Every structure is written in C-alpha cells, then in structure tokens.
Amino acid sequence: MQSPHLKFSFADASKGAAFARQLKEQLGIEESQLQENWSWVVAEGPRTEAYLTPPEVASSLEKLLKNRMPYSLGLFAGGVERERLQVSLELASYFAGILPDRKLVTLKNEAEQPVLYGRDVLAGSIQHIEKTVRKRELIALTSQQEEILALGEMLADAQDLQRAAPNQRVIRNLIDKGWYLRKGG
Amino acid sequence: MQQAARRLVERYGILDYMAQRYLELFGGEAGAENFLQACENGILPSIRCNRLKIEYSKLKDRLEAKGFKLKQSTLSEYGFAIEKAPFSPGATTEYLLGYYYVQSIASMLAVEAFEPKPGELICDMCAAPGGKATHISEYMSNTGVLYAIDIDRTKIRALRSHISRMGITNSIMIRMDARQLPMLDIKFDRILLDAPCTGEGLLPVDWSRRQSRKLEDLQTCAARQHELLEAAIQSLRKDGRITYVTCSVAPEENEEVLQEFIEKGQLKVEETLPQIETRGLTRYASHKFDESLQRAARLYPNVQGTEGFFICNLRT
Numbered sequence: 001m002q003s004p005h006l007k008f009s010f011a012d013a014s015k016g017a018a019f020a021r022q023l024k025e026q027l028g029i030e031e032s033q034l035q036e037n038w039s040w041v042v043a044e045g046p047r048t049e050a051y052l053t054p055p056e057v058a059s060s061l062e063k064l065l066k067n068r069m070p071y072s073l074g075l076f077a078g079g080v081e082r083e084r085l086q087v088s089l090e091l092a093s094y095f096a097g098i099l100p101d102r103k104l105v106t107l108k109n110e111a112e113q114p115v116l117y118g119r120d121v122l123a124g125s126i127q128h129i130e131k132t133v134r135k136r137e138l139i140a141l142t143s144q145q146e147e148i149l150a151l152g153e154m155l156a157d158a159q160d161l162q163r164a165a166p167n168q169r170v171i172r173n174l175i176d177k178g179w180y181l182r183k184g185g
Numbered sequence: 186m187q188q189a190a191r192r193l194v195e196r197y198g199i200l201d202y203m204a205q206r207y208l209e210l211f212g213g214e215a216g217a218e219n220f221l222q223a224c225e226n227g228i229l230p231s232i233r234c235n236r237l238k239i240e241y242s243k244l245k246d247r248l249e250a251k252g253f254k255l256k257q258s259t260l261s262e263y264g265f266a267i268e269k270a271p272f273s274p275g276a277t278t279e280y281l282l283g284y285y286y287v288q289s290i291a292s293m294l295a296v297e298a299f300e301p302k303p304g305e306l307i308c309d310m311c312a313a314p315g316g317k318a319t320h321i322s323e324y325m326s327n328t329g330v331l332y333a334i335d336i337d338r339t340k341i342r343a344l345r346s347h348i349s350r351m352g353i354t355n356s357i358m359i360r361m362d363a364r365q366l367p368m369l370d371i372k373f374d375r376i377l378l379d380a381p382c383t384g385e386g387l388l389p390v391d392w393s394r395r396q397s398r399k400l401e402d403l404q405t406c407a408a409r410q411h412e413l414l415e416a417a418i419q420s421l422r423k424d425g426r427i428t429y430v431t432c433s434v435a436p437e438e439n440e441e442v443l444q445e446f447i448e449k450g451q452l453k454v455e456e457t458l459p460q461i462e463t464r465g466l467t468r469y470a471s472h473k474f475d476e477s478l479q480r481a482a483r484l485y486p487n488v489q490g491t492e493g494f495f496i497c498n499l500r501t
Contacts (some may be wrong), residue, residue: 015262052354053354054328054354054355056304056328056329056330056355057330057354057355057356057357060306060330060332060357060371061357063371064359064369064371067368067369067370068272068359068361068368068369070357070358070359071341071345071358071359071360072345072356072358073356073357073358074349074354074355074356074357076349077352083390090349093263093352094352094354112278113278116278116281124223145280147278147282149278149282177278177281177282177350178348180346180349181275181276181279181280181281
C-alpha cells in the first residue's frame with residue numbers, strides 16, 4: 001500500500017475541503033462530524049494517498065518532515081486518483097459509529113466468511129439494506145453485530161433486489177478485512 | 186567438554202557452546218536440564234485483547250462460542266493462553282476486526298514494564314511486526330504520538346497492517362535504521378528498545394534454534410545492541426525511560442551490554458516487574474555485573490512458563 005518514495009505534506013485548505021466533500025459523498029459523513037482539529041496529510045509519488053492525523057501527530061509530523069519522510073501515519077484515509085479520494089476500509093471502520101444507516105448493509109451470518117475471503121455479495125446473503133441505496137453507490141458491509149467487514153459497490157438499486165435470484169451477485173466486494181491476512185503482511 | 190555438557194548435547198541436540206553456557210547460567214546440570222526440558226515441551230500460544238476495540242469478557246465469549254478455550258494469564262492482565270484452538274487464532278473474524286493480537290505473554294510483560302502513558306511522545310525503536318507497538322498505543326489510549334521504527338522492508342508492511350487492523354491512529358511509522366534515531370532530532374519521553382537478538386529465549390516456540398545460532402551470532406548481536414542503546418540514550422529527554430528488552434536469556438546480550446553504560450554513569454537501572462521472582466544477574470562465569478541489575482527481570486520457560494526474556498527499565 002505505501003511506497004518508500006512517497007513525499008508527505010499537509011493538504012492545503014482547498015484540498016482538505018475537497019477530501020471532506022468526497023468523504024460526505026461516499027460515506028455520508030459530514031465534515032462537522034469528523035474529529036475536531038484532525039489534519040489532512042497527502043503522500044505523493046508514484047501514486048497519491050491521503051491520511052487523517054490527530055493534532056498531536058500533526059504537530060510532531062511538522063517537525064519530522066524537516067528531517068525525514070514517514071512510511072505511514074495516523075489514519076489511512078484512502079488512495080487519491082485524479083484528485084478524488086477513494087475512501088479506505090480503515091476510515092470507514094474508524095467512523096463506523098457515525099455512518100448513516102443507508103450506508104450500512106447487514107449480511108446474514110453465513111455470508112460473513114465468504115466476504116472475508118474476498119467474495120462478492122449475493123442477493124440471498126443480505127439481511128438488511130435501505131431501499132433508497134442506488135446502483136454504483138459505495139456501502140459498508142456489516143456483520144450482525146454491526147461490525148464493518150468490507151466496503152462494496154452496489155451492482156443494482158436496492159429496490160430491485162427483491163426481484164433478484166438469491167445467487168445473483170448484487171454487491172461487488174471492493175476491499176474486506178480479510179485483505180490483511182491475504183495481502184497485508 | 187565436561188561430561189555434563191556432553192550429556193546435554195546428546196539428550197537435547199543443542200550445540201556444544203550452548204550446553205557449556207547453560208550449565209553456567211542455570212547452576213549445573215539439573216538446572217540446565219530443567220530449562221531445556223521446558224523448552225522442548227513448548228508453551229501455549231496466547232493472545233492479547235485489544236481494549237481499544239472490545240472488552241475482555243466479550244472477546245472471550247465470542248471466541249469460546251467458536252470452540253476456543255482460553256485461560257486468563259496469571260502474569261499479565263492483558264493475556265489469555267489458548268488451551269484449545271479448533272483452527273488458527275489468526276483466522277477468526279475477531280482477529281481480522283483487530284480485537285486481539287496473537288502475542289506471547291512475555292511480550293505483553295515488556296510493555297507493562299514500559300508503562301506508557303496517554304499523551305506521551307514515545308518511540309518503539311524496532312517495532313515490526315507490531316505486537317508491542319500496538320500494545321503501547323493501547324496503553325496511550327490512542328493519544329500522544331508513537332514513533333514506530335523498523336528497517337526491514339517486509340516486516341514494516343506487517344507493522345502497518347497490524348497498526349491498521351488494531352485501529353491505531355496515534356502512530357508515525359518510519360522505515361530506517363534505528364541506530365540513526367538521533368538524526369530525527371526528537372527527544373522522547375519513553376523509548377522501547379526491543380533489540381534484535383539471537384532469540385535464544387524463543388527455544389520453546391522454535392526448537393530448531395538449538396542448532397541454528399552460533400557463538401559468533403551472540404557477539405554480532407551484542408555489538409548492535411550496544412549501538413542501538415547508544416542511539417536511544419541520545420534521543421531520550423531528561424528523566425525519560427528506556428526499557429531494554431530481548432528475547433534472549435544470554436547474559437552477553439543483556440547484563441553485559443548494560444554493564445558498560447552503567448559503569449560510565451550513562452544509565453541507571455530501575456525496578457522492573459518486581460512481581461517476577463527471577464531477577465537480572467550480578468554474576469555469570471567470570472563476569473561480575475553491577476548489583477543494580479538485580480532490578481531487571483528475567484523470564485524463563487521453566488519458571489514462568491513463557492519464552493525466555495530479559496526486561497530492564499533504565500533511566501539516564
């Protein structure tokens with residue numbers, strides 16, 4: 001995920017505002033709901049990444065950057081492609097408590113393991129989804145205990161799922177917690 | 186070679202130099218045999234509950250519902266020994282959710298001795314793969330700043346992964362040789378130096394080490410440990426704490442490394458885990474060490490039922 005050649009710097013106000021806007025679009029989190037005084041940090045190089053840092057980390061980073069580049073820090077917020085933040089599973093998990101209900105899709109117990117092995121979600125695996133969720137929307141897949149297991153992309157409108165066959169793929173698994181085990185190190 | 190040493194070599198398949206040293210270290214054949222027998226028997230794997238994410242009782246209930254049998258450690262309030270595991274403890278949903286870390290009780294005790302506090306500026310000099318680093322952040326309640334440093338390209342990926350999995354947000358990870366720590370120009374409140382070592386104390390979890398570590402490895406490790414400690418001293422604020430840890434029972438990597446710094450007045454030994462009955466050595470073979478090294482703690486598989494560890498709190 002992180003490259004040794006990335007150059008870290010604090011995001012300027014406009015970039016930070018853009019990330020906050022994209023966070024709202026993708027996960028429905030308002031900027032005012034974010035941790036107070038956290039700073040956006042950007043790492044640029046062969047690719048671009050964004051991080052959120054608590055004030056004490058930001059303050060220490062400011063001094064560190066005069067001498068050394070970090071490898072990683074704070075909360076990994078996501079990759080940035082064409083100036084657009086692709087929110088990370090870490091970020092979604094950290095803010096799980098404030099995600100709006102429509103962003104949470106609850107899976108049946110038996111679907112937990114397949115999702116954690118990287119599989120997509122079948123229509124018959126869904127316990128609960130808000131009817132207003134649209135095709136291509138980013139959602140968080142949760143366990144029965146409301147724990148975030150993965151981020152997914154809707155392959156159909158939620159209102160059409162009732163007509164889908166139980167074995168029809170309806171949510172694409174973008175990244176799941178099993179990734180740590182499979183590729184994370 | 187002494188008869189007793191020869192018998193140990195034959196019975197346990199250890200190298201000659203190890204047999205000689207164990208006879209010295211454990212006060213004769215019976216003591217050495219006691220240690221080696223415990224190493225051969227192995228120790229139970231254990232996990233540390235991540236209290237940033239879940240309470241002990243809930244984690245225990247969830248894992249036991251899956252067929253695990255856990256027993257609260259008598260040495261660390263953070264640890265559970267796994268008495269029965271229906272499958273690998275690294276393959277549960279709870280593991281992926283960062284509810285626990287598969288970690289030895291000895292490693293947990295190292296952080297308990299270190300006593301990190303919320304809001305502090307702390308450095309873990311050789312942090313990968315992250316067991317102690319994530320435990321430190323838990324102690325800090327995810328506040329302050331933890332610098333987690335490691336030089337190994339592969340291991341630092343694992344460190345990042347564990348930090349992420351465990352929900353740690355107060356860290357700054359740097360891939361660098363920790364001997365260059367003073368170049369960061371930071372004065373830390375506390376520094377954990379879990380120094381790279383021969384891993385002689387890991388015999389209970391990796392019995393193959395009885396053949397793979399040579400006497401020269403001891404010397405190489407000791408030289409590097411000395412350099413790392415020097416770097417730690419330079420990067421510590423006045424009255425800060427260094428906790429020196431190795432997973433080795435070799436005095437050459439522990440008391441002997443610290444002795445020179447104590448003699449020069451650069452470091453003072455502080456009381457470390459007083460509940461542990463086995464203490465740092467003041468004598469070994471022809472060596473005599475500072476009396477204050479009795480304040481350090483030694484862990485043994487045949488006494489505490491853990492890996493062999495050396496843990497010592499130090500102040501400048």
